[in-house]
Amino acid sequence: MMHKITLPSDEVPKKWYNINPDLPVPLPAPKNPEEGGNLENLPKLFSKGVLEQEMSQERWIKIPKEVREVYKMIGRPSPLFRAKRLEEILDTPAKIFYKREDYSPTGSHKLNTAIAQAYYAKKDGVERLTTETGAGQWGTALSLACSMMDMDCTVYMVRVSFNQKPFRKTIMQIYDGEVIPSPSNKTEFGRKMLAENPDHPGSLGIAISEAMQDALNDDNVYYTLGSVLNHVLLHQTVIGLETKKQLEIAGETPDVMIGCVGGGSNFGGAIFPFIKDQIDGKIDCKFIAAEPHSCPTLTKGEYCYDFGDTAGMTPLMKMYTLGHDFVPPSVHAGGLRYHGMAPQVALLVHEGLVEGRSVHQKHTFQSGLDFAKAEGVVPAPETTHALKVAMDEARECKKTGEEKTIVVSFSGHGMLDLQGYDDYINGKIV
Template sequence: ASVALSCNFFGLKSIIFMTRDSYLKKPYRVNLMQLAKAIVYPSPSNATKCGRKLYKENPNHSGSLGIGMGEAMEFVRSSSKYRLALGCMSYYAALHQTIIGLETQAQLKSVNIKPDIMIACVGGGSNFVGFTAPFIGEKLKKKNKIRFLAVESANIPSLTKGTYKYDYQDYYGYTPMVKMLTLGHKFVPPQLHSGGLRYHGKTPILSLLVTKGVVEPHSIKQEDAFIANKIFYETEGVLAAPESGHAIAQTILEAKKAKRAKKTPAIIFCLSGNGFLDLAGYAKVFGLHTTELYHEKKSSNHE
């Protein structure tokens, strides 16, 4: 949505390839981009040759970030007027998001809090790297002893079960190969509500940090992420995105562990997004009714 909004600000046309599973399960995210005049394709789509091939083979294909990336690259190559904007895997995205870490650093300093543990969810890795990079830089200089926990979906365990090797960043092999923790560029994740985590590998920066033991990899099941988000909403009044729920679930685990050990560490986690555009997912996971269905049920009970 940020790409669509930014393009609209500058009078540019935006074309978005969104994983088909997310496109179908998160219609309000599609609408948000359409409000900014974006054209949004469910990937795999009929807009590209590579997308049409996958869609023909399996009309129910759930898609992946790697497939969407490949479709966008094919589309861009069709005209010299097009430009490509990629997100989670790119170095510039990770660098841009360090503003989050710098602001967090300044906020903690203003209240005299020194973190002991920092936690963030991981799809491609830019969110995590942006949040933790300023602190990791200090740790590498031996200025802190913070534990950094990168939390991925248990359905896409690149950090915890992937192989550290050179691999393509997209499904089709259009991109240069980079060394990263990967499940293989042909990996297609199962259907899940955390669309932002649907990626086969992790950015080379994070992959190296995990391999060197600077960052601890962890994985959380989708149902546990939703349960954690419900607890957070009930206690804090903030509804987090399904992706963020992985970090919240891990935070709860770390807090309970510290309580058992009678310790009080300062645990800082990244709330990477709100969940108001994911209410359809919440309704499905927790069996919530819609107003229409509720009134139909009430009417039938009175008859």
């Protein structure tokens, strides 16, 4: 029995998988709002390379050699682990595997796209990138990627996370990232939000608006996004492509695949390479997107066109949404506090290929503690959502006697999220 399944460095995928041509129905195109022309801003915001990928219908897109070399340097391919002790504690016949994206230098899956986006921006000759971040994992990843590409980086960090997770800010600063709590006084939209509420906790939607305004005001700056858009999920498919090879080595076929969702990047990256197999009848797998009960985009949202940001600067995208002005409660899983969802993930939910499931914060932290005691790894608050669902599925297998293979996208570690665990242990999260 294998506890750890690794791949040699030369097995880093040579191509990203683009799910668009294999979706069960065509992906609804983004469109302009009636009162503006937001689509025209895209070439000012994004590099030529990622814009081509965003609109591509090519199934396979070559990963540049320079990007693959950096992937190897940061530890790709990442290992797949069998959670044998957790299985024994749960007394389940299920097999639980988890894909270790926390192995990256920044502790999460986010570097997979940060490196690619910084590479294409550097090719275009820009000098600085702006972005938003919730829990700080994306901002950390982009700060490192920009440092590696000799570019400047400005990160608008959701204010509640800026206050809850001060050492995320420190790591971004180690990588020379400029970190600004959002809403801020640096942008017109930030000042507007602060005028309405000087103690505004912020949201990813607001931080996106600020980062976009910053980029649009400087010709030497591009905006980058850590989730939601097609090209971001494309870059993350290295997760699923590696997992496929590792499961083949283990002689396993997935029965259940689970990931946490805020914007959808780690979940989409993990499952997209398996979706075509599901559609073609080669596997019979249940795909579950785990989200916070406090921000139930897939389980309570409406499938309609909406803005990706709060100010309404993005094009309209068809997705599940709670409304672009929705401000989620200040839960510790800052990376999941987003009003919308990646259009590709939303489409798969709408078509019945993916199930959305919401879980309460107190249950996720308990699952994080249970996992850490069993496997030794402290998961990020975001990742605990997926683990809670995985444990529920494993317990169900105990009831039915089914020997299912459950695969979890372990999106990041929680070693910089200890305030949340401390609050839970001391009874402050109920």
